[in-house]
Amino acid sequence: MKTNMGIFDRVLRMLIAVAIVILYFTHFISGTVAVVLLVVTGIFILTSFIGFCPLYRTFGLHTNKSIT
Structure with a gap:
């Protein structure tokens, strides 16, 4: 299972969760x-x-910059 989420996306999800x-x-x-x-x-x-x-x-998206 490769990471497909970038740092910004991960931090944004955590901020939404805290809110x-x-x-x-x-x-x-x-x-x-x-x-x-x-x-x-x-x-x-x-x-x-x-x-x-x-x-x-599922939708073929990724926000991780290291994945090409």
Whole structure:
């Protein structure tokens, strides 16, 4: 499994994940929307750490500059 995510993409996903967690703990979001967004947050964090996004591979995209 080769990395297909660049640094900018990984950092952006982490920032979005942190923002969603903050919104959840400040009770700005709740209910079903909160659960769905927390699942998305988990996916964002996981893909950011491993540097691989399955959807990118499916659509043939990559933001990693080292891949040609």
